[in-house]
Amino acid sequence: MHTQRLLKIAAATAAVAMVAAGCGGSSDSSSASSAEAPGGAAYAGPVGDGEGTVNILAWPGYVEDGSTDPAVDWVTDFETETGCQVNVKTFGTSDEAVKLMQGGGYDVVSASGDATLRLIYGGNLQPLNPDLVPSYADIFSDLKMQSHNSVGGVPYGVPHGRGANLLMWNTDKVTTPIDSWASTFEADSPYAGSVTAYDSPIFIADAAVYLMATKPELGIKDPYALDKTQFDAAIALLEQQEPLVGEYWSDYTKAIQAFNSGTTAVGTSWQVIANLAKAEGGKIESVKAKEGATGWSDTWMIAKDTKNINCAYKWVEHIASPETNAVATEYFGEAPSNEKSCALTADKDHCATFHAGDTAYWEDVYYWNTPTAACLDGRTDVQCVPYSDWVTAWSALRS
């Protein structure tokens, strides 16, 4: 009893000394960046025994334990190997993810670019220590240290995969293949009344992408950096679209049902929706539209106040490892983030189909990002419309 207590005190003293030493050591080299980095210091490691559970907040299809489809399971093995019981909660929009993360209780989140900065600056996340995640080295370099997953040279997570938001249609209703968002935006669309759109403020960026191609005079460079004129043009386009829309979706099961039943003929969608709809026998086609598209680049991030830090790191390494990354991104239908995954996918063409390493393909895919008053495209002569105004504009449009 007595020795144990002494040991604890000794350990605590050592820890304090180490922290002090760490601070002293870094003060001359990288103090500026680490002082700015919100969320404190990254976990120093080493990754020890698991705490028994890990609570994961994820996009649907990212954490599959066999309950959706018994053949689709990359969780059970992880649980038996590490002893970390996985509890997963899925979300339908980035806003939902942000709110749930702010509420606490989750250790890891698969955050898209339009959620990450809000979470980082909100103090909900901790920086990542890449040394504790061996697979980090194999992640495609154009996904790492991006503006949405790092701050001041400090990484905040491990990229998972990326994809474009697709133009999808039901082939019973749309008999000739299409390749343009025009059928969802233009007033003369033959599919009026059965168009669908994503029910989230971030969809304003989809309108902006279409305007980049159709109204170059607006000068939109980045659909997440819209000044007042550009923003108003995007809203005007969405108002023009509104009468065409039969339903907006944010719940992906509703989108699957609507596309398969033909209630929805054409609209924006995710690859995973196309896959599941086809698996249910739906007559569905999807394509990346010629005007370009919004897209996502998701990152696994660790909560600042996690109580299960070891399990969290174990999970991040597990999901970023070539084997899991290959299965998970192939199931979801997106480009894997790990270079080595490409050799391990069931469909050997998966990486080619989804353009995993094809830098040119991603040039007209605009990853979700958080719009801020300081324009993300670097313009300093104008103020851009911040995300909170996107939200009120969207809810006014929808009301």
Add this chain to the structure above:
Amino acid sequence: MTTTTATHRGFWYRHPNLRLAGLLSAPMAWLVVVYLGSLAALFITAFWQVDDFTGQLVRTFTLENFQLVFTTPAYLTTVARTLGIALMVTLLCLVIALPLSFFMARVASRRWQPLLIAMVLTPLWASYLVKVYAWRAMLQPESGVLAWLIGPLGLESPGYGFIGIVITLTYLWLPYMILPVYAGFTRLPGSMLDASSDLGAKGWRTLRSVIVPMIFPSVVAGSIFTFSLSLGDYITAQIVGGKLQMLGNVVQQTYVSNLPFAAAVSTIPVVIVLLYLAAVRRSGALENL
């Protein structure tokens, strides 16, 4: 042993006020702190602002949120639409519940009564989402169950939208109207109906002068449920509402990035329900519950 119990009981017996306080303090604390407290917190939040970027609260006073709600025509339309839906649902529930409850309470034999009540209650056991998704399948334009059923009559399914929401919510909340109205009918003394007919009143007159006044409080009780439940709903609108939004959807859409604005919007249904309760109280129906 017996003596201590006696003195103990004696103490509480001699101090009725203390006894009352002891009994009520726990539930009162719950009501005041948890229930009213959270309402107050909601109301106060409506006067705050958010940080444009992280969406986190900034505790400085502003009236902007209320201004925005009451000056944007789109939101006012949503308020009117939500109110319309809640009223229609209440009315429809009433129209269905009145004859049904009357039958259950006064016409059906004693053997059938429990069975009928069970049938009214069974849907409450199923998950809310399952029921709404079932209605999504029912209402589906062209190929839904409703379209198949009324198609031969030359009618079309209402599809997803205002009518879809009203039908689904009516289905969801109907038991909450039937139960109090049924209870009202069972309490209705048969002697009064007899007296009415003895005095020469026909069916309509009895209904108007005896039955309606007697069961009015029960109807009000039921309407409070159906009205306020409809007023706050947002999931039904999401699933069978097409692109229509109710107040709850606006709250759900904005509460992440702009909690104060969402709080300002949520005070609207609270105020409407309070006004409704005040009107009901004025009619004297609450005293008869």
